Amino acid sequence: MTTPRSVRFEEGVLSRLDRYVKEHPGSSSSSVANMFIDESLRAYEHPGILFRPGPTGRRAALSGGPDIWEVIAALNAIRDDDPGLDGDRLTEELATVTGLSASAVAVALRYYVAYPDEIDERIAGNKDVAEREEQLWTAQQNLLRRPKA
Incomplete structure (x- = not known):
């Protein structure tokens, strides 16, 4: 569950956030900020x-x-x-x-x-x-085998 929270970003941070969102279709400022904050806190907890x-x-x-x-x-x-x-x-x-x-x-x-x-x-x-790719590779190899006369 998410909780709304008002956060103020410096203009440069907001500009980089907006650019990142534009470069990653399907993302939003909120989801990206959440992801990077979570990652930063995890990295802080785990040097x-x-x-x-x-x-x-x-x-x-x-x-x-x-x-x-x-x-x-x-x-x-x-x-x-x-x-x-x-x-x-x-x-x-x-x-x-x-x-x-x-x-x-x-x-x-x-x-x-x-x-x-x-x-x-x-x-x-x-x-x-990996299992799926191996199955596809095997099927491809079977397709390419010369039929027996």
Whole structure:
């Protein structure tokens, strides 16, 4: 549920906001302001996190590193391969697999714990897209095969 609130913006901020809305059809000043304020507060709460645009929307990422969903997907894969790993051993393996420092892994895990639904939804969506693309690729390859005589 949203609550109306009167906020005053400096002229330069308002100009940039208007430009962003014009460049992103379907958005509004209110939705864009809400998105950027939410992202800024999340980044403030989780130093080392930033938000990147992309074809599937904006997503949380490590500054200078991968998206958070990629780190958590790697964590899930490690757990699938070796369910006995936990604690420091799991964190060390995650750092090794992703090429991240222990502190970057900690930042990613902390963000995930705060916003698991957001990250899990992104992982599930990416998995669905990958499966669909694989099915399309397989169908295309079948179409291109030479018929047997």
